[in-house]
Amino acid sequence: MATLEIIGMPQSNFVCTVRIAANEKGVSHDLTSARPRSPELAAIHPMGRMPVLRHGDVVMFETKAICTYIDRAFAGPALSPADALGAAEVEQWASFINTSFQPIAMMEYTQSYFFNVLPDGSPNRPRIDAALPGLEKHLGIFDRAVAKTGHLVGASFTIADMLLLPMMFYLKKLPESAAMIARLPALSAWYERLSARPAFVAATPPPMPGR
Ligand SMILES: N[C@@H](CCC(=O)N[C@@H](CS)C(=O)NCC(=O)O)C(=O)O
Incomplete structure (x- = not known):
């Protein structure tokens, strides 16, 4: 199973949000610290912002989208209602x-x-x-x-x-x-x-x- 990698600074409120989502889901993740517009972020986010996600072949930017991906891609408690x-x-x-x-x-x-x-x-x-x-x-x-x-x-x-x-x-x-x-x-x-x-x-x- 590919490792979930979250890229961005741990001080960022948005990085914190995606880490909460992974933790609630019971999914371990690696946090790669990177500053705004660093090569690690610019490779995935068109404006070089944080957070971005790598999971195997999947790359993604925008906090809400990343949280939805984590919610749907893994078993565990639902992070959004089904109805x-x-x-x-x-x-x-x-x-x-x-x-x-x-x-x-x-x-x-x-x-x-x-x-x-x-x-x-x-x-x-x-x-x-x-x-x-x-x-x-x-x-x-x-x-x-x-x-x-x-x-x-x-x-x-x-x-x-x-x-x-x-x-x-x-x-x-x-x-x-x-x-x-x-x-x-x-x-x-x-x-x-x-x-x-x-x-x-x-x-x-x-x-x-x-x-
Ligand atoms: N709409 C984006 C916002 C991301 C964002 O603005 N992140 C901030 C950190 S909390 C950032 O990268 N700031 C640096 C910059 O804008 O250059 C999301 O939801 O992920």
């Missing part, structure tokens, strides 16, 4: 997380603490402050979504939760977002419960290089 509505709801939340939430929560807010800093190395306060209203609105949406069953879709841990969980890991570490989450009981309980799963514990992002 039409449940499967479509996973797509709905995955799309919302990746196209509406991630740009504000990660690209604008979180990266203004880690990468898009001011010339003196301090957090980019104007960008952080500009992101806060949108961040709070999205977190409220997630709080209401998980209030009923403790998951984004149905009553099991799906790829939708797996996409959100590593982003929440970073948001819990930063002051404004941590305070917002603390005011949202259903989302706080969701995070405490799902971040304790062995699949996430084993894939938890290490500190950013040089920090």
